[in-house]
Amino acid sequence: MFWQILKGSLVRQRQKMFMVAITIALGVSLTTAMLNVMLDVGDKVNRELKAYGANITVTPRSASILHDFYGVEAGGAGQYLQESELGKLKTIFWANNIVDFSPILETRAIIGQTASEITLVGTWFNHRLDLPTGETVETGIKQLKSWWSVEGNWVQESSQGAMLGSMAASRLGLQIGDEIDLVIPGSDRTAKVKIEGVFNSGGPEDEEIFVPLGLAQKLTNLPGKVGKIEVSAITTPENELARKAAHDPKSLSLKEWETWYCTAYVGAIAYQIEEAITGAHAKPVRQVAESEGAILQKTQLLMLLITVLSLIGSTLGISNLLTASVMERNREVGLLKALGADDTEVLVLTLSQILFTGIAGGFAGYFLGLGFAQIIGQTVFSAAVAAKPMVIPIVMVLVVLVTLTGSLPAIRMLVSLRPAEVLHGR
Amino acid sequence: MNILELRDISMIYGTVKALQDINLTVQKGEWVALMGPSGSGKTTLMNIIGCMDKASRGSVVLDGVEFSQLNAKQLTAIRRDKIGLVFQQFHLVPYLTALENVMVAQYYHSMPDEQEAMAALERVGLAERARHLPSQLSGGEQQRVCIARALINYPMLILADEPTGNLDEANANIVLRLFQELHQEGHTIIMVTHDPDVGKLAERCIMLDHGKIVQHSNRYEGVAKACVNG
Ligand SMILES: Nc1ncnc2c1ncn2[C@@H]1O[C@H](COP(=O)(O)OP(=O)(O)OP(=O)(O)O)[C@@H](O)[C@H]1O
Ligand SMILES: [Mg+2]
Numbered sequence: 015m016f017w018q019i020l021k022g023s024l025v026r027q028r029q030k031m032f033m034v035a036i037t038i039a040l041g042v043s044l045t046t047a048m049l050n051v052m053l054d055v056g057d058k059v060n061r062e063l064k065a066y067g068a069n070i071t072v073t074p075r076s077a078s079i080l081h082d083f084y085g086v087e088a089g090g091a092g093q094y095l096q097e098s099e100l101g102k103l104k105t106i107f108w109a110n111n112i113v114d115f116s117p118i119l120e121t122r123a124i125i126g127q128t129a130s131e132i133t134l135v136g137t138w139f140n141h142r143l144d145l146p147t148g149e150t151v152e153t154g155i156k157q158l159k160s161w162w163s164v165e166g167n168w169v170q171e172s173s174q175g176a177m178l179g180s181m182a183a184s185r186l187g188l189q190i191g192d193e194i195d196l197v198i199p200g201s202d203r204t205a206k207v208k209i210e211g212v213f214n215s216g217g218p219e220d221e222e223i224f225v226p227l228g229l230a231q232k233l234t235n236l237p238g239k240v241g242k243i244e245v246s247a248i249t250t251p252e253n254e255l256a257r258k259a260a261h262d263p264k265s266l267s268l269k270e271w272e273t274w275y276c277t278a279y280v281g282a283i284a285y286q287i288e289e290a291i292t293g294a295h296a297k298p299v300r301q302v303a304e305s306e307g308a309i310l311q312k313t314q315l316l317m318l319l320i321t322v323l324s325l326i327g328s329t330l331g332i333s334n335l336l337t338a339s340v341m342e343r344n345r346e347v348g349l350l351k352a353l354g355a356d357d358t359e360v361l362v363l364t365l366s367q368i369l370f371t372g373i374a375g376g377f378a379g380y381f382l383g384l385g386f387a388q389i390i391g392q393t394v395f396s397a398a399v400a401a402k403p404m405v406i407p408i409v410m411v412l413v414v415l416v417t418l419t420g421s422l423p424a425i426r427m428l429v430s431l432r433p434a435e436v437l438h439g440r
Numbered sequence: 441m442n443i444l445e446l447r448d449i450s451m452i453y454g455t456v457k458a459l460q461d462i463n464l465t466v467q468k469g470e471w472v473a474l475m476g477p478s479g480s481g482k483t484t485l486m487n488i489i490g491c492m493d494k495a496s497r498g499s500v501v502l503d504g505v506e507f508s509q510l511n512a513k514q515l516t517a518i519r520r521d522k523i524g525l526v527f528q529q530f531h532l533v534p535y536l537t538a539l540e541n542v543m544v545a546q547y548y549h550s551m552p553d554e555q556e557a558m559a560a561l562e563r564v565g566l567a568e569r570a571r572h573l574p575s576q577l578s579g580g581e582q583q584r585v586c587i588a589r590a591l592i593n594y595p596m597l598i599l600a601d602e603p604t605g606n607l608d609e610a611n612a613n614i615v616l617r618l619f620q621e622l623h624q625e626g627h628t629i630i631m632v633t634h635d636p637d638v639g640k641l642a643e644r645c646i647m648l649d650h651g652k653i654v655q656h657s658n659r660y661e662g663v664a665k666a667c668v669n670g
Contacts, residue, residue, distance in 0.1 A: 015540075015547035022535030349531045352492065353589075354520025354548035356513055434492035437527055438483055438601070 019350075020366055023343065030339045031371045034332055038375030039382060041328030041416060042409055046383025048321040049405045051390050052314050070284050072243040075295045094239035097227065099291050101145045103245065106286040111248040111278050114157040116141075117240040119230045123223075126195030126204070128186050133222040134196060136230020139169045139177075155224070158246055159215065166190040166211035171226055175210035179220035183212045196225075196233065203233050245287065245296075249280040251311055256281055325416055332420030336368060340424040347428060348436035357429050364428055365421065372417035380409055441468045443596060443628055444489065449498035451484050451651070458484040459651040462498070466597075471619075471629045473639040476648035482632045483601055485648070489630065490523055490599045491515040503596055520549050524590030526600040530582035532574040538585045539570040542592050549593040560588040564618060580611025587618055591627075598622065600631040604638060616641060 024031055074093040095117075103112055116138050123134040138154035145151060156168050169175040178188060188194065190209055197204045207225055214220060231237050252260075256279040259266055263285070266274060275282055284296035340347070347360055355363075384401050391399035444466040451459040459481045466472055474482050487493035488500060491507065494515075500507040503522060507515065519525075532541045542557040561570050564584040566577075574582055583603060590598055600619070604612035612635075620641060623629055631642065639645050647655035 015543055015552045018536060018540055019533070019544070022533070026535045345531065346533055349533065350544070350548070351516070352490075352519065352525055352531075353545045354516060356516050359548065432492065434487040434490075437492075437529070437531060438487075 016363070019363060020370070023346070023363075024367055024370065027339055027342070027367075030335055030342070031367070034335045034339075034368070034371045035375035035378070037328050037331040037335065038372050038413060038417065039379035041324050042376045042379025042413060043383035043386055044324040045321050045412055046380050046405055046409055047386035047390055048317040049408060050384065050387040050399050050402055051394075052317050053402045053405065054387075054391075054399045069249065069280060069299050070245040070247055070287065070296055071299060072245060072287055072291065072294050072296045073241075075293050094236060094241060095243060095291060095294060097231075097238050097240045100240070100243065101143055102290040103243075103287060104145050104149070104151060105147065106283070106290050107276065108247070108278050108283050108286060111283065113246045113248060114153050115243055115245040116153060116155045116158045117227055117243050119227060119234065119236065119239065119241045121230065121234045122199060123233065124197045124199055125186065125188075125223075126197055128188075130186055131199075132182060132186075134230060134233070135219075135222050135224045136227040136234075137224055138227055139171060139224075141171055158244060159219075162213045162215045164211050164213045166209070169210050169224070169226060173210070173226070174205070174207050174229070175226070176207040177211045177213055177224040178209050179222050179224075180212055180214040181220040182223065183209075196223075198233050201235075203235065205229055205233055243291075243294075247280065247283050248278065249283060250278040252279060252281075255279075325412060329416050329420045332417060333423050336421050336424040337427065340364070340427050344427075344431055344436050347431055348433040351431070352433040352437060360428055361425060364424070365418075368417055368421050368424075369414070372413050376409065376413035380406070383409075442466070443468050443503055444630075445499075445501040446489070447499045447501075449485070449488060449495045449500065451481070451488065451493070452496045457651050459488075459495070462651075462653060464646065464653070466628060466630065468596075468628055469623075469626045470644060471623045471631070471642040473642035473645045474630060474632045474648065475634070475636075475639055475645060476654075480648040481651040482648055484651075486599050486601050486630070486632060489597070490525060491519040521593070522596045524593070524595035524598045526583070526586050526590050526598065526603045528602040528605040530574070530579065530586050530606070532582055532585060534574055537571050537573055538566060538577065538581075538588075541574070541585055542589045545589045545592050557588075557592060560592050561585070563591070564588045565614075578611065580607050580614055583607060583611070583615050584618065587615070587622075591622070596628065598627055598629045600629065602632050602634065604633070604635065612638075 072095065074095055076093050097117060100115065100117060103109070103115055106112070117136075119136040121134050121136075122131060124131050140152055140156040141154045143151050143153060154171075155162075164177070166177075167175075169177050176194075183189070188209060190212055192209045193206060194209065195204055195206050205225075207229070213224075227240070231239060250256075255266075255270060255274055256277075258270075259274045259279070260281045263271070275285070280298040284298050287296040288294050347364075350360060350363075387399040387401075442465050444464070446462050446464040449459055449462040450457065462485065474485065476482055484493070488495045489502070494507070502518065505518065507518075510518070532538075533544060536544065538561060539554070539557055542560055543552040543554065546552045546557060558567065558570060561567050564587055566581060566584055566588070569577060569581060574585070577585065583606075587603075590600075603619070604615055607615060616638060619629060619631065629642075631638070633639055645655075645657050646653055
């Protein structure tokens with residue numbers, strides 16, 4: 015009987031209920047789109063912004079003191095980091111925010127064939143690194159410097175290959191496939207490498223030659239040593255606390271310090287890197303880091319705002335439609351009450367009708383929203399948006415919340431409706 | 441045996457005294473006609489007896505239960521269990537068939553029972569129309585469905601507010617014949633009517649005017665007189 019009444023009233027009010035479903039579907043589709051974009055593109059935007067490079071550089075402490083005080087690049091002995099410690103970057107509190115990193119070991123070298131001097135950089139290109147935690151990550155400049163435009167190939171880690179900057183290549187008349195001898199001036203250490211790729215970075219690297227780290231260590235006779243590490247991390251925008259900490263960490267109270275330490279400020283991440291790696295000085299490359307976080311946070315705030323507004327809009331729309339629907343049905347409801355239905359029974363009946371409509375609308379809205387998310391992803395961020403499963407429960411809760419809130423005025427009318435008033439046509 | 445006893449019932453809407461000090465008892469098996477000019481308080485009185493309104497003052501006792509202490513839920517339960525309602529407008533659920541409309545009353549009372557509902561429709565001569573929607577039935581037929589629905593839970597009291605008010609003579613006669621049969625079977629009926637001929641069918645006629653009982657006749661001959669004069 016309940017179902018007959020429910021079905022009958024749904025069919026009879028199909029136009030209104032259809033409008034309710036559409037209102038919910040619109041709200042839900044926008045919510046779904048925004049949540050998916052926020053959660054999925056959030057990562058993607060971050061990766062895109064990160065393309066501007068490392069935002070933390072890690073150098074040996076003594077070297078950095080020299081640099082900071084006298085403005086000279088350290089070349090002296092003993093100022094190196096250990097390659098074996100790089101994995102520790104992924105063990106810090108904010109390990110998951112460290113997206114990529116790459117070691118750098120620089121030296122001057124002479125190219126035998128042209129007798130010209132060049133800066134030689136040993137690094138990881140695309141390095142598989144086993145972490146102390148048992149996981150494996152792939153990292154290196156291929157990820158870190160993803161904006162480089164490369165002719166030929168990225169160098170294989172194990173090979174005797176090299177990548178030559180485009181400026182150096184044209185100045186020296188070298189091409190992909192050429193084999194060259196590298197000589198360290200004032201020593202008898204040499205190596206023969208093949209140019210696998212020529213890159214254009216738009217920066218000073220275009221005058222340099224990049225080789226696998228191991229080869230550079232052999233040439234400089236610095237096995238297992240690294241000159242600096244470039245790190246790309248996802249960070250939270252700076253605020254008052256972060257600035258206070260950057261100015262003088264000792265000025266923080268214990269509680270402030272804890273908050274700071276457990277927030278992904280670039281300073282806090284740098285601090286944790288220093289804790290993890292012996293003799294390291296980690297320095298934020300501040301502007302880039304800050305704008306990355308700020309842009310993302312503003313975008314997300316905007317999306318959240320749109321979502322909230324659209325949900326409020328839906329709620330208001332539903333509330334109007336449902337009030338109208340209850341007014342239209344007041345004789346019928348009065349009759350049911352006169353026949354002995356109590357408030358609870360009338361409420362259950364009406365709420366079932368509303369929730370059924372809400373769920374139908376929510377279902378349609380969800381899939382519509384996935385479509386919207388793709389459109390937004392493609393047009394705004396030029397990226398496909400994966401449907402995040404965690405959006406589904408959020409949307410379900412929101413549908414129930416919006417429909418119930420929207421039906422509050424209607425429910426009040428239902429409860430206060432007195433059969434005597436509607437049945438005698440007053 | 442008294443089933444209904446009204447003592448000093450008054451109903452005041454702001455400044456309007458819809459009912460003033462009404463005293464009335466109804467015996468089991470009686471048919472009482474309630475008459476009087478428009479606005480005299482007939483519907484108001486029916487609503488109070490039917491647990492759809494609470495009197496401003498006075499006491500209503502139905503089957504030994506006094507209403508004034510009861511809350512809305514308890515009043516609903518009394519209406520559901522002891523009272524059958526028939527309205528001037530027929531008030532059927534538009535998207536349910538005649539049969540389902542009868543079953544709705546069973547559903548809120550206890551359990552829908554299709555056979556019993558069917559029997560009730562047969563009782564009012566509508567067995568063939570059981571699967572029709574209200575919109576497919578004539579006014580008289582709709583009112584007969586309402587009567588079947590009012591009877592389905594064996595009410596102790598049937599309240600009918602101008603049940604023939606919206607019907608032509610032929611249909612009104614069919615409906616009235618039904619009420620006569622019900623009366624003969626021992627049902628207790630209170631019926632509001634404007635029609636003296638209908639009033640004559642009742643055993644007792646009560647005249648209301650400006651919320652007061654102005655005439656009360658128990659005898660059949662007196663009824664006719666009182667009602668015609670009113
Ligand atoms: N809810 C209300 N609020 C204010 N006044 C009311 C209300 N209900 C009834 N009244 C007034 O009480 C008086 C009695 O009304 P009632 O409906 O009982 O008359 P009635 O005898 O049924 O009339 P009719 O024959 O036209 O149906 C009228 O003056 C009416 O205006
Ligand atoms: Mg009336």
